[in-house]
Amino acid sequence: MTTPVRASELTGRGWLNTGGQELDLQGLRGKIVILDFWSFCCINCLHVLDELRPLEEKYGDVVVTVGVHSPKFEHEADPDALAAAVDRYEITHPVLDDPRLQTWDAYTARAWPTLVVVDPEGYIVAHLSGEGHVAGLTSLVEELVAEHEEKGTLHRGDGPYVPRPQPEGDLRFPGKVVALPDGSFMVSDTGHHRLVQLESDLTTVRRTIGSGARGWADGGPELARFNEPQGIAVLPGAVRSAVGYDLVVADTVNHRLRGVDLGSGSVRTIAGSGVQRLLDDARARGVDPNLVPETDPTDVALSSPWDLVWSDAADTLVVAMAGTHQLFSFDPRTGAIAVLAGTGDEGLRDGTAHESWFAQPSGLVQDVHGTVWVADSESSALRSVRFPQAATGGGEAADPAGDSGVGSAEGTPVVESAVGLGLFDFGFRDGPAGEARLQHCLGVTVLPDGSVAVADTYNGAVRRYDPATRETTTLTRGLAEPSDVLLDTGQEEPTLVVVETNAHRLVRVAVPKQAQTVDEGAAQMQRRRTPVAPGELELAVRFAAPAGQKLDTRWGDPTQLKVSSSPEEALAEGGGTAQGLTRTLRLAEGVTEGVLHVTARAAACDGSPDGEIPEHAACHLYQQDWGIPFTVDPAAPATLTLELRGLD
Structure with missing residues (x-):
């Protein structure tokens, strides 16, 4: 007691x-x-x-x-x-x-x-x-x-x-926008749980698709239901003809992808079971969480898909799976779904696709070289995914900066960071890539000169990154949480269409020949760093199974800790994955601050705490990821206690 x-x-x-x-x-x-x-x-x-x-x-x-x-x-x-x-x-x-x-x-x-x-x-x-x-x-x-x-x-x-x-109006917290072949625009009217087709003036509503009620239902434009839809992708003509629909929508809170026929306005579910994908449920069953079963795509669990783009280099749709911090691929012609990049760990780590980390990827665009650019929101980073030279879809995946290393030796895509340092570093600063800062960016598009425009959402700005010079500048500011940006070449002069989410509207922004330079400094998350003693640190995660459940010890210890640090060299001992919820860590000598990345998980099943677990009992996995910013203080305790599920 x-x-x-x-x-x-x-x-x-x-x-x-x-x-x-x-x-x-x-x-x-x-x-x-x-x-x-x-x-x-x-x-x-x-x-x-x-x-x-x-x-x-x-x-x-x-x-x-x-x-x-x-x-x-x-x-x-x-x-x-x-x-x-x-x-x-x-x-x-x-x-x-x-x-x-x-x-x-x-x-x-x-x-x-x-x-x-x-x-x-x-x-x-x-x-x-x-x-x-x-x-x-x-x-x-x-x-x-x-x-x-x-x-x-x-x-x-x-x-x-x-x-x-x-607020009242035609749009309510719009999320993403795409240009349609006839010069109009389709907008995800996220707050109204529907799609809205706007004329080229960005204000006149041509039609709506979706009833406007939160939910999930397929059918005609008046009957279909969405739940906070976000990204929209226009399929290539040959693909549209093969599958019988024109658009794919990231139906975010429904954890589904929806297909939309522009002719009839009808909506169908093309992927996602509606059950949120939880990577650690798969791990608990001994299944590789990055393997997607070959089954009907509507039986596959997804997690908060946020944006989509067709990749010529990969000949498939790329999906920003924000909920699992990964990029997925989805081929509408075959229904094949796979993990394209990201381990599912939240953070910023470059490398081959299957060793990289993302942090809530939320915006995607493809450039003329086949490179996919990613607005990685929680790391306030602009990332790129470069595909091998042997592209299947006819797009040449050359490096826009001129480097020769496009893919790994095995031919897998490579993930690189253009701007951004990690989960807790952000700001509003122009300049060289290593010094520039963004703040929770959500959208990207490619400009006529090959540079990348970024909807720098929490800075209320549109920024520009030039891969050739690796410089970041500011195109415009003073916007109300811009969540997407799109290059419109249908005007006399190219303009940017910006989704100004908190102003419930779309606006046009000129593409200036020269951008203003901003330096309001870099920043880090204001959350206080946890003081810890130098040297050995005893890490403990508290967990208590809910009433009516007990730890599932039938196959050994059902708990696990995974520990790493940023920078990697800050942790001299105790990193890695092992069973148990306690671990002795050793901070490297001379380290003054950093971030501990801790993932804890525990498995419990329905049953009496004092009895056996029934043969067909329902089992549950409890998991949490922490990023603990720390500072080394000789007067601080040499213990760190976290709560996975603490009961008092």
């Missing part, structure tokens, strides 16, 4: 979704409170928002979810940007604005997302990291309801949520 811990007060700059009311824990007494520590840049946090919706609806009279927004990027600390995100993701619970991470620190959160459960008497009963906890939360809520109804400490009734006024 542990001593009950009283929940800390909720402090921050202000509240949203409360009608202007300031909330405190005393006023929430009698309710089961779920604190959701999130940031609106984080794909895992967005997954949790959707996971919590059914639980909030089912237990709305006894459960109050409080989103504690604890920003990673500077832009996320802007109260207007947070308010827009609350509207964009249709959050229907109170949100505390915590820009100085006061409540984050009070609850010792170390990862986005983190969930903390507070019982009706104000005591912490669970501390959970990562996503995928809804089954356990549901079980815990039911236990708490029974316990506190018996004690008379549960108060049923409406919670403190008050909806905010919503």
